[in-house]
Amino acid sequence: MRLMTLGAAWLLAISGGAALAADATSVQPAGGFNWTGGYVGVQAGHLWGTGRTTAETGWNSEPDVDGWLGGVYVGYNHQLANQVVIGVEADLTVSNAEGFGQAYDPWGVPLPPPVIGDVYELNWSGAARVKAGYAMDRLLPYVAGGIAFADVNVHAIDDGLPISPIMSDTMVGWTLGAGIEYAFTDNLIGRVEYRYTDFGDFDLTPIATAELKTHDVRFGVAYKF
Template sequence: MRIALAIGMSLLGMGTAYAADVLEPAAAAPSFSWSGVYVGVQGGFSWVDTSITLPNFAGGYEASPSPNAFTLGGQAGYRYQFDNNVVLGVEGDLYSYFNKEDGAPFNFSASGESVTLNYGGSLRGQVGYFFDRLLPYVTGGVAFIDYSGGGIQTFPGPIYPGADFSGTKAGWTVGAGLAYAFTDHFIANVDYRYTDFGSTSFDTPQAGAGSTEVNLKENALKIGFSYKF
């Protein structure tokens, strides 16, 4: 009798342990982490406003070409995820402009100036707050653009000789965006950025003005696809 009771108690204990194992919830799968290095490609469109002035002419001759352009390039960065859902990162990109030239006449003149965008890039910080695989963020930092320009004849009339310019200009940029992780490695993002490259003075004495002032601002929408390591 004692032996049967001992066997019964042993089986009861095994059953209770098994039931506890069955009822215990399975361990949650590890959530996605935004921490890591990533590289990818990006494309977009830029709306560019320029103001070109020959200030030494009476009244100040001014032209406003708008070399709006598609962009295509690459991006790379690093993000670190904190326990409070905040994500800090740094990102750099480099891209070329396509369909990138536009000209406009000077006021009070039959001639004008054109602007051609060549390539650009930026190095920016990023601050975001993630909701699992969705990451809204703000971004800001420094940007640069390489561009050139020259005199054009928009209507029958003289062209200002020597009013050509070229250079690489740095400025500041700010924006905001969204990133979404489709898998643990593939991430898509879309962001908007405003960039102000300020004003640059180019010596163009042959134009009769002594200098050409170029002011450039850019609004850009970019879409990127990256691989996170």
């Protein structure tokens, strides 16, 4: 089911871009930079956030996740006559973000030494989003949101030593963000973007679940066709 969801998200982004490309009825503004067209780019940034392991017994942990990310993105924009720009975009990144969180008992008290807790590792993530912005010649502020997914590993450690197998799953959730793009030339476009993502949760055991929510700031540069 998760793979079907991911496939549908990517298909939505691709088919949406094709539909916008085929729309030749909108009147384009005269003069100035025109944002209509496809693009492909590379990006890098910093990610931070919080995981949460919750068990029915009341035991929990909240690892602070932190690290770098880098990857690619592809999309299509369509500029309307009123300077509004709509578009679709998909991206994929790899990450070294990870973090440890000490385990707490049902009353919120940390477990005594040796230290027991959970380690979260974010290996890769991606998203399929819709965009909306307002063109000010070569400057484009925008908001974007859609489906997000990530490959996350979780395992428990005791005084630095693993005490559980690594549990891994492709988490599926949602993302929302805002950014600014600037066209340095007719083909070279830079961007800076902030994004908040809730990757949802997955089952670690029949009585425990893992959740992950992140923030990230990304810088990118793209080639517009």
